[in-house]
Amino acid sequence: MPRTACVLIDWVTLDRGSIEPLHRQIYRALRDGVLSGRLVTGQRLPATRRLAHDLEVSRITVLAAYDLLTADGFIASRSGSGAFVATSPPQASPMPHSAMQSAPSKSVAKRLSARGRMIVSAAYEPERLEPKLYTVGVPALDLFPREEWTRLVGRAWRRGGQPLLALVEAKGLLRLRQAIAAHLGALRGLSVDPARIFVLNSTRQAIDLCARVLADPGDRVWIEDPGFVGARAPLLAAGLELIPVDVDEDGFNVAAAQAAAPEARLVYVTPAHQYPMGATLSLARRLQLIDWARRTDAWLLEDDYDGEFRHEGAPVLPMQALDPDGQVLYVASFAKSLFPSLRLAFLVVPSSLVQAFVSARVVLDGHPPAAIQAALSEFLESGRYAAHLRRMRAAYAERRSSLALALKTHLAEAVAAAGSLAGMHFTVGLTPGIDDRALVARLVPLGLSPSALSESRIRPGPPGLILGFGAWTPEALAHGVEALALEIARMGQPN
Amino acid sequence: MPRTACVLIDWVTLDRGSIEPLHRQIYRALRDGVLSGRLVTGQRLPATRRLAHDLEVSRITVLAAYDLLTADGFIASRSGSGAFVATSPPQASPMPHSAMQSAPSKSVAKRLSARGRMIVSAAYEPERLEPKLYTVGVPALDLFPREEWTRLVGRAWRRGGQPLLALVEAKGLLRLRQAIAAHLGALRGLSVDPARIFVLNSTRQAIDLCARVLADPGDRVWIEDPGFVGARAPLLAAGLELIPVDVDEDGFNVAAAQAAAPEARLVYVTPAHQYPMGATLSLARRLQLIDWARRTDAWLLEDDYDGEFRHEGAPVLPMQALDPDGQVLYVASFAKSLFPSLRLAFLVVPSSLVQAFVSARVVLDGHPPAAIQAALSEFLESGRYAAHLRRMRAAYAERRSSLALALKTHLAEAVAAAGSLAGMHFTVGLTPGIDDRALVARLVPLGLSPSALSESRIRPGPPGLILGFGAWTPEALAHGVEALALEIARMGQPN
Numbered sequence: 001m002p003r004t005a006c007v008l009i010d011w012v013t014l015d016r017g018s019i020e021p022l023h024r025q026i027y028r029a030l031r032d033g034v035l036s037g038r039l040v041t042g043q044r045l046p047a048t049r050r051l052a053h054d055l056e057v058s059r060i061t062v063l064a065a066y067d068l069l070t071a072d073g074f075i076a077s078r079s080g081s082g083a084f085v086a087t088s089p090p091q092a093s094p095m096p097h098s099a100m101q102s103a104p105s106k107s108v109a110k111r112l113s114a115r116g117r118m119i120v121s122a123a124y125e126p127e128r129l130e131p132k133l134y135t136v137g138v139p140a141l142d143l144f145p146r147e148e149w150t151r152l153v154g155r156a157w158r159r160g161g162q163p164l165l166a167l168v169e170a171k172g173l174l175r176l177r178q179a180i181a182a183h184l185g186a187l188r189g190l191s192v193d194p195a196r197i198f199v200l201n202s203t204r205q206a207i208d209l210c211a212r213v214l215a216d217p218g219d220r221v222w223i224e225d226p227g228f229v230g231a232r233a234p235l236l237a238a239g240l241e242l243i244p245v246d247v248d249e250d251g252f253n254v255a256a257a258q259a260a261a262p263e264a265r266l267v268y269v270t271p272a273h274q275y276p277m278g279a280t281l282s283l284a285r286r287l288q289l290i291d292w293a294r295r296t297d298a299w300l301l302e303d304d305y306d307g308e309f310r311h312e313g314a315p316v317l318p319m320q321a322l323d324p325d326g327q328v329l330y331v332a333s334f335a336k337s338l339f340p341s342l343r344l345a346f347l348v349v350p351s352s353l354v355q356a357f358v359s360a361r362v363v364l365d366g367h368p369p370a371a372i373q374a375a376l377s378e379f380l381e382s383g384r385y386a387a388h389l390r391r392m393r394a395a396y397a398e399r400r401s402s403l404a405l406a407l408k409t410h411l412a413e414a415v416a417a418a419g420s421l422a423g424m425h426f427t428v429g430l431t432p433g434i435d436d437r438a439l440v441a442r443l444v445p446l447g448l449s450p451s452a453l454s455e456s457r458i459r460p461g462p463p464g465l466i467l468g469f470g471a472w473t474p475e476a477l478a479h480g481v482e483a484l485a486l487e488i489a490r491m492g493q494p495n
Numbered sequence: 496m497p498r499t500a501c502v503l504i505d506w507v508t509l510d511r512g513s514i515e516p517l518h519r520q521i522y523r524a525l526r527d528g529v530l531s532g533r534l535v536t537g538q539r540l541p542a543t544r545r546l547a548h549d550l551e552v553s554r555i556t557v558l559a560a561y562d563l564l565t566a567d568g569f570i571a572s573r574s575g576s577g578a579f580v581a582t583s584p585p586q587a588s589p590m591p592h593s594a595m596q597s598a599p600s601k602s603v604a605k606r607l608s609a610r611g612r613m614i615v616s617a618a619y620e621p622e623r624l625e626p627k628l629y630t631v632g633v634p635a636l637d638l639f640p641r642e643e644w645t646r647l648v649g650r651a652w653r654r655g656g657q658p659l660l661a662l663v664e665a666k667g668l669l670r671l672r673q674a675i676a677a678h679l680g681a682l683r684g685l686s687v688d689p690a691r692i693f694v695l696n697s698t699r700q701a702i703d704l705c706a707r708v709l710a711d712p713g714d715r716v717w718i719e720d721p722g723f724v725g726a727r728a729p730l731l732a733a734g735l736e737l738i739p740v741d742v743d744e745d746g747f748n749v750a751a752a753q754a755a756a757p758e759a760r761l762v763y764v765t766p767a768h769q770y771p772m773g774a775t776l777s778l779a780r781r782l783q784l785i786d787w788a789r790r791t792d793a794w795l796l797e798d799d800y801d802g803e804f805r806h807e808g809a810p811v812l813p814m815q816a817l818d819p820d821g822q823v824l825y826v827a828s829f830a831k832s833l834f835p836s837l838r839l840a841f842l843v844v845p846s847s848l849v850q851a852f853v854s855a856r857v858v859l860d861g862h863p864p865a866a867i868q869a870a871l872s873e874f875l876e877s878g879r880y881a882a883h884l885r886r887m888r889a890a891y892a893e894r895r896s897s898l899a900l901a902l903k904t905h906l907a908e909a910v911a912a913a914g915s916l917a918g919m920h921f922t923v924g925l926t927p928g929i930d931d932r933a934l935v936a937r938l939v940p941l942g943l944s945p946s947a948l949s950e951s952r953i954r955p956g957p958p959g960l961i962l963g964f965g966a967w968t969p970e971a972l973a974h975g976v977e978a979l980a981l982e983i984a985r986m987g988q989p990n
Contacts, residue, residue, distance in 0.1 A: 363618050
């Protein structure tokens with residue numbers, strides 16, 4: 001075979017100060033040469049000795065680069081003829097090699113699916129990573145027994161041994177499901193078979209799962225308005241049509257919902273402590289809701305998001321207890337009762353749905369990390385969880401009182417009565433006309449970050465602020481109200 | 496107000512040996528009386544003294560029960576007239592109170608959504624919880640450094656302090672994404688910006704996410720046939736139409752795929768080590784695939800499921816490196832390189848998709864537990880992960896040799912040449928006519944649990960077995976082949 005002339009390689013620049021070895025630099029340069037169309041199939045590469053000379057490197061270095069190129073299929077050697085380019089991209093399409101070149105003119109939205117665009121448009125707010133004063137939903141991280149938890153995690157690993165490395169049931173660790181069942185019995189008055197409990201990452205994941213398994217795109221879902229944006233988002237993402245339902249002092253207005261959309265397939269409701277307005281769903285309405293769901297074969301998703309922190313009155317029995325194995329699915333999370341980055345929640349489903357949810361979990365994801373489930377089992381079984389809840393209830397009561405007093409002192413005239421029987425937030429009404437979103441935007445630079453009530457609304461309504469009080473000391477909570485009062489005063493004159 | 500006659504309560508039976516306090520038993524009995532329609536709104540309850548006498552309990556006990564019933568809204572007291580039933584279910588619909596009574600005649604399938612039924616029907620096999628000999632996909636749990644890992648988790652907690660309790664970015668812990676980027680650079684030859692990495696629970700979750708964000712129901716997806724059932728399932732569950740594509744010694748047959756469905760939207764492919772047949776996707780086909788995807792604006796999902804365990808030849812450069820910020824999404828998991836119950840995987844997306852995937856993660860779930868991410872960061876940064884991979888590569892090479900030798904010795908005539916350049920499984924062909932599913936069913940009672948190749952197929956094809964060799968000692972792997980050979984001989988005569 002006659003020796004064809006070899007291609008001129010004069011564009012390789014080596015960086016001798018780089019931590020990337022020289023042979024990798026040569027490999028990359030030649031690879032990119034092929035991918036960009038500069039080198040094409042059949043072209044002969046310089047002999048290693050020659051290229052080594054040109055690049056002022058050792059021959060070993062070039063040999064190493066050629067080996068890598070051969071392994072990846074870019075070049076091949078013919079005996080006695082040296083190395084040739086073996087494969088190059090289809091002629092029309094040399095590869096772009098930087099993000100800058102990559103299809104810059106295509107709009108991102110065009111490249112998503114229709115449901116992808118729906119999911120993206122359901123995103124309710126930019127991520128808020130650093131909680132500021134009054135951020136909603138953050139528990140008392142300062143009071144969490146981190147050392148105790150660390151010891152427990154270590155113990156779970158030591159006791160779990162090799163079996164803790166393997167997968168467990170898709171439902172979650174049996175031991176944890178049993179501990180959750182015991183906890184539900186003792187603290188929430190529920191009698192639940194552990195076989196009906198699913199350990200999940202988050203309430204969002206539970207809602208996404210329920211929306212997909214129980215409802216089709218276009219199906220209607222009743223949802224509290226104002227309500228929890230974090231619940232609204234996965235329902236929207238699943239393509240459901242949200243039917244906003246008024247809430248009043250008895251909670252979710254079932255009759256209004258029935259009038260608006262009698263054929264709804266799913267209901268999302270926070271019976272113990274309506275988020276964010278704070279009402280408890282009355283027994284009459286609970287029974288009305290269950291009656292409707294039984295007649296229409298609809299599903300009720302009960303989110304008991306802060307059922308463990310009731311400050312006034314007796315604990316409220318979850319709706320699930322009224323229809324223990326019928327139409328109610330019950331979800332709760334450990335994000336607030338323990339800590340958010342734990343990422344553990346659970347869902348109780350009726351017996352008739354267990355098999356379907358097992359399949360869905362196997363197909364779509366699987367269970368949360370086993371070691372964390374084992375550690376939480378210990379925490380629950382040992383009584384440490386109950387003790388932690390008692391300490392937290394006392395702490396939240398104190399924080400709540402401090403905030404309530406400060407609101408009364410500094411803001412009594414500008415805000416409507418703020419009621420919070422439970423949980424770790426207050427919702428306060430503002431004088432009509434105040435733009436709560438604009439107010440929040442002005443508060444953020446001051447280090448205050450409550451949520452605008454309008455964010456929780458689907459339909460327009462009176463303005464307000466939702467103030468989280470879980471994560472800050474009584475002093476900090478009270479202190480912030482002065483700045484809050486000042487900004488509110490600036491934005492509008494109270495009547 | 497005249498005193499109405501009080502209702503007769505003669506059906507309450509107390510269990511004095513129960514751990515449930517007597518007042519809770521009375522509460523439950525009366526509550527169930529209301530819910531079942533035995534007691535209706537307006538009926539007067541016996542005076543506490545009277546009921547205490549009838550039930551032979553103290554009056555305090557009855558008072559406590561009435562208090563609970565009042566708190567839950569079942570009864571109310573009128574001054575001077577005692578307690579009345581305050582709320583009862585709508586007349587037509589007393590509540591059922593056991594799973595037995597609960598809508599027993601409804602078929603479960605009817606109560607799921609259409610997509611719920613689709614998700615359920617995508618479930619590929621019953622959960623296999625206890626790995627038996629040859630179960631595919633289980634790494635060497637016996638060799639995992641559990642003590643080292645436990646210490647590391649403890650250190651992550653101590654170093655992380657209070658911030659480790661709070662949520663991190665939806666993408667995952669920045670520190671872990673940086674460590675993954677460094678790892679990808681060092682071990683897989685990829686140069687990836689950590690901003691494009693998403694930490695997820697599992698490969699399944701990644702596929703589900705990609706299917707939803709990038710494709711709509713009815714869209715076509717190219718998928719290797721035979722291929723990975725765990726990937727097929729979430730694609731089916733997302734409503735996509737699977738286009739089975741032949742694989743040969745060069746991997747995925749791109750030309751055949753283009754002929755079958757040129758308008759596909761998504762491709763799922765295992766380029767480094769086709770699952771389960773073991774081929775490496777040739778450079779020419781990689782370039783062909785990328786070229787097609789660029790021209791049609793389709794997405795390529797590259798699953799590098801065992802790229803870290805190459806036994807022969809040089810490591811194969813991931814396809815992502817050929818189109819680093821274009822059409823390729825790259826997914827890999829720590830389930831096999833560390834341990835399955837860790838539940839951590841990651842997805843690299845092109846820059847153009849980062850924002851959409853952030854939104855999707857925020858809306859649909861959020862990040863995996865932060866502490867586990869911190870521990871894995873340490874494991875990666877400290878070089879322990881690289882050392883672990885080296886140890887595992889040596890162990891798998893040994894296990895693989897042992898199995899290969901035993902197969903050659905006992906089964907050379909019955910099975911086709913078994914090639915596995917990488918990973919922790921062999922796929923062996925069986926004499927045509929042997930029913931591989933039936934064979935597996937006969938092996939399970941013997942303690943052997945390989946997968947039937949037919950389970951990996953969409954269209955019918957020659958039978959085979961997939962034998963996992965990761966989790967067992969060389970001796971156990973060799974020993975099992977005798978039983979395997981015996982059963983294969985029983986099922987069909989080799990030619």
